[in-house]
Amino acid sequence: MDLDQFIAAVEVLRRPGLHGLPVVVGGDGDPAKRGVVATASYEAREYGVHSGLPLRTAARRCPDAVFLPVDKPAYEAASEDVMAVLRGLAPAVEVMGWDEAFLAARTEDPEALARQIRERVLAETQLACSVGIGENRLQAKLATGFGKPGSDAPSGRPAGIFRLTHENWFEVLGDQPASALWGIGSKTAAKLAELGITTVRELASADVAPVAARFGPTTGPWLVLTARGIGSDEVSSEPYIPRSRSREVTYQQDLTDWAEVRAEVTRIAGQVTADVLAEQRPAIRIVVKVRYKPFFTSTHGVPLAEPSSDQTVIEQGAAAALEKFTDRRPVRLLGVRAEFADGG
């Protein structure tokens, strides 16, 4: 299940006057500032505005759009409502972020279940979604995209629902670029192209050896299996246990005074401490991230002498990690991450 234009939809729900207008949510809602689009409504997408686009560019492409700040608590609450509905509809539900979840069920009629999911979610939350059906997570995930409004999926399908299986996998995806697959982005697609592999079909029938030589013994074979539509079908309802908690800030003006950089890292480390305390598991390692002007990112970390949730320990860990940076160029972003031990 994948909610349609989730963040924009939540905003329109509480401001019905925005219905049918181009709406862009991102940053603090000021398109003159540094920030990117979190979600654009379908009306705004008509102007070439999409997630990840700088807000300044979005404003240029669609000057009449309504720009709104990100309101995380509102989306978390709406997401929780949706997930609660889903848990009443399938024996296993695995949440994959605010707007996505995998559901596992045994049924003779998956389309009927998909219709039920869409109807219940809409009735109880007023949010629209698409439901992808597959024999594994990969197929289901990709299928949701073909259920979206405006998708170029084969015609004659029910609205908001698409089924992708081993039977129609190559018919639907064979001629698509490898980057259409889940987990293959532009960088990997470019490397595959160097091996003469462009489409999903070509990757599916490629020799594994040269792909493994290029991408490693785990990633290489995984790429080929993915192109064949093969993947895990496990859906876990177990509570999510994070491996890390982090905070980061992009500054509207680059920081040039290193004393200010130190003060900011300490301040952010304090926020991370609150997150670590809320997690009720001690951190074992603190990592600091610095993005320099113009856009070069580097990280350094330190292990803690012993696991800790103490503010002073975490702040001192962050300070020690920051000391590993020797470059004093202007800084546009600072981040602090606390890592937890494996295995919960």
Place this chain on the structure above:
DNA sequence: TCTGGGGTCCTAGGACCC
């Protein structure tokens, strides 16, 4: 055009050990 914030997983290379 000028690039958020919050995450996960994999890989390469160096250190270290036997």
Place this chain on the structure above:
DNA sequence: TCTGGGGTCCTAGGACCC
């Protein structure tokens, strides 16, 4: 002259996703 062969652990970076 050419300088072992593993194996493990740690760190930083890369890539991807929502």
